[in-house]
Amino acid sequence: MTADHTTKQLTDIPFSVLDLSPIVAGGSPAESFRNTLDLARHAEIWGYHRYWLAEHHNMPFIASSATSVVISHVAAGTSTIRVGSGGIMLPNHSPLVIAEQFGTLESLYPGRIDLGLGRAPGTDQRTARALRRSGRNDAEDFPEQLDELRAYFDPSLASGPMPVKAIPGEGLSIPVWLLGSSGFSAQLAGQLGLPFAYASHFSPVNTVPALELYRRSFKPSKALEKPYAMVGVNVVAADTDEEANRLGTTLQQQFLNLIRGEEAPLQPPVRSMDGLWTEYEQRAVHQQLGSSIFGSPGTVKDKLQSFLDDTQADELMVIAQVFDHKARLHSYEIVTNLFKS
Template identity: 55%
Template structure:
């Protein structure tokens, strides 16, 4: 097995469009645009946003609208969904929306699809077009979206316009072997959510590669993995900034998710031992520290997984510190001359 250097693979950004304490959703969206413009200049490949609903601290619920907004304010970076939660939507509507985006911004739109609702059960019921809609229908719905975006079929009774003939790249997102096997069978690229659900990372990647069939334009399996990275000039500064991320995940575990909190000097007293263990278990694919430390940890991650691309979430409260973190990360992935 050949060893990949960080400079051999691509790096992208996953932005949850976090709303900070003391700020508004408008501030979060403004920061998202600024971040996208910043990382575009730094050479990042993609800027993805994720569909979440009924989360007070996340402003990306209308993901498709935000993708269009960010794509309009940038010029070269690919913009997409990490992901659209397909059980919440009719496949035709997804195809029309992303077909429209691809028509407006040719060659720059990605469609990542997930099978979870991206919210709690009550909110999922409020979102569903059909009370009987089920995650079990995910495979056939993915194929439906794929067909709508593929070759135009004048004989078809239902067509996506805009949509057909745009061939928007479809990614399967997942945190288990289900999505891995589906992506492999459909010959689609696969993105694993190791930034919050790392348990089955290695097994899922192996399942994907073993089951991959080149049925579409993708000739070889292509794996992207999500990681959390908080880089700063010193380990101490990075550890301090990372406490905002720890507080956010603690809120998820407690069922009290709220606005992104500013960093604190210590998490002692904010979580008990079991909560600390649960948060750290969720964040096993997180790399916090100085540039030297983070680069070494990222290289170990790539050595172990042999992924083709990493997508970086950086949950930092201070916007300037977040921009700086992505600057430091970009240096690791610069192509060799």
């Protein structure tokens, strides 16, 4: 670690938002979309840099399955914040369709759209087959899909003539990001000279190795002269540590349900998880949420700074799976005060 690695402060980097448009117990997707737009408007006022929405399917606690549509909803209701996908799961789609969708978004909201891409299905294998309408369920051809997609925007990247054009899409400058929770996308992003976003919010163990691999693999490109890494992190902030830990039990219950294969809408917080999980389940949840930060403003500031010291991220993307919308807003507002002060 070089000397300058100890000097990067929270106020030195952009902060952004990842929103899953959570569906809470007793709520509805319509309510989730209203809350998403409300949070995005607050995030814009508070100075967050970008607002990303995730693609997941067949999950009763996530409403953002038609990701491009929700991106348009947010972009139309805001004016300056960048809006994008965190991410589009490319193997679920035709590259041409994604080029056209994001070409449309960029045409509607010029200079504000990001295209973050992942190679996982964002769902279970049965749902992946329903989405793809073919027997192929893996992402082995992700690099080829990515090449095709990028060539629709910039035909100079194609290996030959492009008989099919993305209209709208061709000639538009839309930042393409690779998302990942392992070394595969980290290395590919580096080799292609693309920005990289790492999902530390659910895969914390590999965070630093993946970022190091990305930086080692990086080759300058038309898109980037030097590596640019954004890292996702769960942050639940409240006025006291006790209240933040209580609110954080919603996220813990979400991951506990995922481990059990018992997916459900986002659950209200509880005073304690004791009695709700076994020792094995507790360890498994803590492993997946190992980089998560729950706490008061002071606690969050210290832990976020330590996280930044470890990752040397160029940008942090905050995820707050909080049951109560007002408490969720308050959590993001607390974080705002850390990067603006």
